[in-house]
Amino acid sequence: MIIEPFLSGYIDIIEKILKGIRITKVRVLGVEISINNSTGSIDERIKKIEVAKQNLMEGLSAIKELETEAENNKKEVRKALLQIESLKANKDNLEEELQSIKKVISSDVTAFKKIAGIPSEKQKKKDRYLGFVSGVIASILASIVVTLVVIVYNNWANIIQIFSK
Numbered sequence: 001m002i003i004e005p006f007l008s009g010y011i012d013i014i015e016k017i018l019k020g021i022r023i024t025k026v027r028v029l030g031v032e033i034s035i036n037n038s039t040g041s042i043d044e045r046i047k048k049i050e051v052a053k054q055n056l057m058e059g060l061s062a063i064k065e066l067e068t069e070a071e072n073n074k075k076e077v078r079k080a081l082l083q084i085e086s087l088k089a090n091k092d093n094l095e096e097e098l099q100s101i102k103k104v105i106s107s108d109v110t111a112f113k114k115i116a117g118i119p120s121e122k123q124k125k126k127d128r129y130l131g132f133v134s135g136v137i138a139s140i141l142a143s144i145v146v147t148l149v150v151i152v153y154n155n156w157a158n159i160i161q162i163f164s165k
Helices: 002-021 043-118 121-154 156-164
Strands: 021-026 029-033
Touching: 121 156
Parallel strands: none
Antiparallel strands: 021 029
16 A cells, blocks of 8 residues: 555654664653764774874875876976977978078079079070071071072073173
8 A cells, every 4th residue: 555655664764763772771750761872982983083084184195296296287288388389480480491591592593594504494485486587597598599509500601701801
């Protein structure tokens, strides 16, 4: 039934209360009762307090060690952040220096090409065009010279008569 679980719970509670109570004196009119506080002798209690005190001291020293370690970790993190900032600044400076070195190298290469007479791409194109045009002109002149030589050769007799008179 529904009452049985409540009744068994009530009986359990009463049993626990009675275990903590001891009867010291019975009187005619009533019963004198006192709560059983004693869990051991005073020496046992002092030992337990000493053990608890020792455990507390160990816990406090462990907390202090953790605080010290946390402070050291914070200092290391600050140092690492400063190093990172320094490295970023160095990186920027090195990139600027690299760009200036590239410019110097480029200008040095250009100056070397001018000194050594190595033509640029524009100069190469100009030279090719001039070479082609001068080749065409040379071919035309050669053709004219050959034509004149042939004409002179064919008309040699007439030329001699003109100059002999």
